[in-house]
Amino acid sequence: MPKDRAIIVLTAPSGAGKTTIAHRVLEERPGLSFSVSATTRDARPDETDGEDYHFLSVDEFEKRINRGDLLEYEQVYDGLYYGTLKSEIAEKSKDGGVLLDIDVKGAVNVKKAFGDDALVLFVAPPSVEELERRLTGRGTETDDAVTTRLARARMELGMQDEFDAVVVNDDLDEAVEETLSYVDRFIQS
Ligand SMILES: Nc1nc2c(ncn2[C@@H]2O[C@H](COP(=O)(O)OP(=O)(O)O)[C@@H](O)[C@H]2O)c(=O)[nH]1
Numbered sequence: 649m650p651k652d653r654a655i656i657v658l659t660a661p662s663g664a665g666k667t668t669i670a671h672r673v674l675e676e677r678p679g680l681s682f683s684v685s686a687t688t689r690d691a692r693p694d695e696t697d698g699e700d701y702h703f704l705s706v707d708e709f710e711k712r713i714n715r716g717d718l719l720e721y722e723q724v725y726d727g728l729y730y731g732t733l734k735s736e737i738a739e740k741s742k743d744g745g746v747l748l749d750i751d752v753k754g755a756v757n758v759k760k761a762f763g764d765d766a767l768v769l770f771v772a773p774p775s776v777e778e779l780e781r782r783l784t785g786r787g788t789e790t791d792d793a794v795t796t797r798l799a800r801a802r803m804e805l806g807m808q809d810e811f812d813a814v815v816v817n818d819d820l821d822e823a824v825e826e827t828l829s830y831v832d833r834f835i836q837s
């Protein structure tokens with residue numbers, strides 16, 4: 649029987665490919681909705697406010713924290729805030745399931761909050777060298793930002809055993825198929 653509430657989390661070091669996989673999963677499973685996080689980082693050229701993120705000022709983000717609007721939040725890089733809005737999860741999790749693309753510490757917190765109602769998949773790069781190539785190739789970060797993300801990635805890769813399953817994103821199509829099979833099994837369980 650399908651679950652009453654389904655929360656699916658893709659987590660990974662920056663550059664491992666979780667956003668790419670998340671977009672593919674949402675195309676393949678239109679019943680799932682995306683949890684649009686709030687952030688204080690600037691939008692990238694290909695991002696849309698309200699679709700990829702809710703882009704907020706620091707002031708506005710801190711007001712939301714104080715109002716208790718956030719399920720979880722982290723200052724992930726350079727003091728930038730990222731967080732999951734409770735309002736994104738409340739309805740979407742019951743209505744076909746919700747997909748979150750969040751950092752590793754946030755994923756641990758979501759698992760603690762939702763237990764068996766949450767499936768947390770860790771997307772791993774095939775190697776740290778390939779992760780660096782992808783981060784550099786994406787061209788959205790300065791060299792300093794790439795260095796910061798790689799340093800954090802080493803810590804995050806050490807946490808992969810804490811999650812429900814690990815998907816190695818080497819061949820993208822295979823990683824998408826594997827993710828879909830975990831998602832389908834979870835939603836039907
Ligand atoms: N804890 C938490 N992390 C988030 C949230 N939204 C995004 N992140 C994470 O913040 C990190 C930086 O995201 P972003 O700037 O989009 O960079 P990218 O992951 O390298 O594309 C990534 O690990 C995201 O998964 C959120 O709502 N909560």
Ligand SMILES: Nc1ncnc2c1ncn2[C@@H]1O[C@H](COP(=O)(O)OP(=O)(O)O)[C@@H](O)[C@H]1O
Binds near residue numbers: 660667783817820823
């Ligand atoms: N399997 C893959 N093989 C090669 N490049 C990939 C693969 N998956 C993603 N990429 C590329 O790697 C970069 C980082 O992917 P992205 O989805 O933005 O990562 P994340 O959201 O985890 O930071 C992007 O340029 C993306 O096109």
